[in-house]
Amino acid sequence: MLTCLRRSAQKVNSFGRRTISSRRLVYENFGDPAKAILLQQYDLPKKLENKSVHVKWLGTPINPADINQIQGVYPIKPPMPAVGGSEGYGQIEAIGTEVRSLKVGDHVIPAKSGLGTWCSDAYLSELDVFKIDASLPSTSKATLQVNPPTAYRMLTDFVVLKEGDTIIQNGANSAVGQAVVQICRARGIKSVNIVRKRETPDAQKKLEEHMKSLGADLVITEEQLIKEYRGKFNPSLALNCVGGRSALLLAMALDHNGVMVTYGGMSKQPLSIPTGPLIFKDIKLCGFWMSRWYENKDNVKERVMMYEQLGEWIKTGKFHPPQLVARKLEEHQLALEKAQTDHSCKQFFVPND
Numbered sequence: 001m002l003t004c005l006r007r008s009a010q011k012v013n014s015f016g017r018r019t020i021s022s023r024r025l026v027y028e029n030f031g032d033p034a035k036a037i038l039l040q041q042y043d044l045p046k047k048l049e050n051k052s053v054h055v056k057w058l059g060t061p062i063n064p065a066d067i068n069q070i071q072g073v074y075p076i077k078p079p080m081p082a083v084g085g086s087e088g089y090g091q092i093e094a095i096g097t098e099v100r101s102l103k104v105g106d107h108v109i110p111a112k113s114g115l116g117t118w119c120s121d122a123y124l125s126e127l128d129v130f131k132i133d134a135s136l137p138s139t140s141k142a143t144l145q146v147n148p149p150t151a152y153r154m155l156t157d158f159v160v161l162k163e164g165d166t167i168i169q170n171g172a173n174s175a176v177g178q179a180v181v182q183i184c185r186a187r188g189i190k191s192v193n194i195v196r197k198r199e200t201p202d203a204q205k206k207l208e209e210h211m212k213s214l215g216a217d218l219v220i221t222e223e224q225l226i227k228e229y230r231g232k233f234n235p236s237l238a239l240n241c242v243g244g245r246s247a248l249l250l251a252m253a254l255d256h257n258g259v260m261v262t263y264g265g266m267s268k269q270p271l272s273i274p275t276g277p278l279i280f281k282d283i284k285l286c287g288f289w290m291s292r293w294y295e296n297k298d299n300v301k302e303r304v305m306m307y308e309q310l311g312e313w314i315k316t317g318k319f320h321p322p323q324l325v326a327r328k329l330e331e332h333q334l335a336l337e338k339a340q341t342d343h344s345c346k347q348f349f350v351p352n353d
């Protein structure tokens with residue numbers, strides 16, 4: 001049943017106990033996200049379990065993976081009905097009697113993917129959330145878990161990059177791509193950035209200026225890469241989130257022993273790989289999935305260090321989140337439509353507004 005409330009609220013039930021009424025964006029079947037998602041009101045359990053925490057979600061973005069998950073084409077297939085959303089930040093409102101790692105007022109992000117963050121309030125195991133620096137700006141906290149770490153890991157774990165080295169990426173104006181550009185700048189690495197051609201020269205110039213303001217060294221279209229820049233740089237790392245022919249062009253640009261990391265497939269086309277460079281340049285093809293990296297318990301220490309480094313770059317103005325458009329949960333249909341058609345900014349829910 002679909003009901004709407006203006007915000008989460010506490011009420012007294014017939015036994016005289018306080019129940020917390022919350023709201024969540026749920027889907028019961030896979031399908032078109034704008035149609036499949038419903039806003040639902042629900043009551044949290046009467047009792048907070050001993051090892052659980054009450055999280056009030058404050059900012060929860062819509063990422064391509066959330067769209068794919070609702071469409072049923074993502075590897076994570078939650079039991080139905082499912083709450084949408086995998087990323088976001090929230091505040092701890094209450095803790096169970098046996099919770100030791102968190103306290104009321106702490107700010108947290110999901111510890112793993114597929115948590116269902118598009119809701120105002122949730123009771124979660126303390127292990128499901130990860131404490132972060134509460135003093136970071138709220139837009140940075142809301143987008144800390146997925147894209148910046150994906151960029152960070154891809155620039156760290158596949159090739160040893162030193163100052164002055166060059167990387168190349170497609171989908172460069174995506175949120176991950178913008179994070180790549182900024183981390184490259186902070187580390188003194190040069191970035192060659194492939195973007196899709198805009199409809200007008202003005203729009204192209206605006207996009208280029210924006211990317212350069214983040215630290216991009218070169219912003220070009222695929223056409224320019226082929227016609228003007230062939231063989232002009234020898235990147236040891238290529239980051240591919242598009243696939244199809246775009247992946248072919250990246251792989252062809254790689255230096256000897258270069259590595260192409262595929263982390264997305266926005267074109268929905270299978271990768272095209274050039275035979276020559278694979279044989280004669282010994283290039284390597286890898287995939288990366290941030291969710292899997294988070295699943296590995298051995299990475300917890302490294303995760304803390306990574307967030308510290310990202311936090312330092314955020315606080316010193318070297319790293320900015322993508323442009324975000326805040327939406328109330330009630331605006332879910334519009335937000336989900338925009339998330340699929342307008343990639344110039346990211347839609348994000350403010351579930352407690």
Ligand SMILES: NC(=O)c1ccc[n+]([C@@H]2O[C@H](COP(=O)([O-])OP(=O)(O)OC[C@H]3O[C@@H](n4cnc5c(N)ncnc54)[C@H](OP(=O)(O)O)[C@@H]3O)[C@@H](O)[C@H]2O)c1
Binds near residue numbers: 176195343
């Ligand atoms: N593997 C991982 O762990 C991981 C982590 C995070 C993200 N990802 C993946 O990375 C990709 C980008 O995510 P995001 O959140 O950064 O995206 P985003 O901010 O929503 O941006 C989407 C990007 O994809 C481009 N794009 C859309 N459709 C395209 C098409 N048909 N052909 C070529 N380019 C197209 C857009 O270019 P225009 O501006 O020209 O439309 C834009 O640059 C997604 O595939 C996502 O699932 C993977």
